[in-house]
Amino acid sequence: MNQTIETLLQHRSIRKYENRQLTEEQIQLLVASAQAASTSSYIQAYSIIGIKDAEKKKRLAELSGNQAYVETNGHFFVFCADLYRHDVLAEMEQQGVSASLESTEKFMVAVIDATLAAQNTAIAAESMGLGICYIGGLRNHLEEVTQLLNIPKCVIPLFGMTVGYPLEEGSVKPRLPFQHVYHEEAYKQDREKMKQELRSYNEVISQYYSERTEGARADTWTGQMARMLAKPVRMYMKEFVIKQGLNKK
Structure with a gap:
């Protein structure tokens, strides 16, 4: 077993961090690692928004369900499905691309591209001795998140990621066999x-x-999942995505 696989198999979510910010070099290296991920047809349909501002972190923590570690970490990343730049390049090249940008296929490409980039970021961070935690709670209030981060049409903030120096080790949850x-x-x-x-x-x-x-x-896993799935959440999502100009067809 090599070091990369050991890093992967030791993944755990970290929810307490030292009061120590990442350096610019670390941030740039993590973003470069994200950009090295595979991307469908070289479309690169994602963007990453880095949050340093304490007030913005505090507000995002509130919008994510009052998760304190969204506010206190080394750096906060927001991963977005992004077809805005493709709308811009269509204008540059004088091509009609609306049907493609509004398709379910391209929406899926953007979501997958962003997720692959995020996982590269996670692995890179953990290989550097940092801890991470994905923040799906960002989708609790996407209208407010979109306004706070000045996000345009054709862009969907999918999830956040806290990164920082761990204050606790955490534990590896057993996965399905x-x-x-x-x-x-x-x-x-x-x-x-x-x-x-x-x-x-x-x-x-x-x-x-x-x-x-x-x-x-x-708890049992099946009991935990059944209780969770019995209570539908974020049922506004389809309407929001369509409002942003994606997944219309």
Whole structure:
């Protein structure tokens, strides 16, 4: 096993950071790492907004569900699906591209490009001894986030990422077993076998929570997921995305 794989397998979310800002060199290196990610057809349909301003961090923390670590970290990144520059280049080249920019396909390309760039950033940060945490709560109030960050049409802020020097080590959460996520040749649809594998995984997760909380918590994964999915959230998303000029067709 090499060092890169060790870094990947030791990933954990960090939610407490030293009061120590990243240097400009570190920020530039992380963004360069993001840009080295694969991109569909070289379209590079994403942008990254870095947040240093304390008041903006505080407001983003509030909009993300009062997550304190959005405010206190070494640097905060916002990853965006971005087809705005492609609207600009269409004007430069005098080409009609609206049908493409409004398509579900190009929306998916932009989301995937941004996500690949973000994961490169995460791996680069962890390889530098930094900790990270993805912030999906940014999507709680996208209208307000868009206004705060002066985001134009054809751009969707997808999620944030806190980066900084860890104050706590955190713990690696057990993932689903290999045979449950890896399907060879075709998708395996045996529901009874899947339930059996999930019950076994539930035992692992219950033990993880129990040990971590000294017996105060013993959730199962299926129970946790079922409760979460039973309460739909952010149901305004489709309307917001279309308002931004994406995913119309």
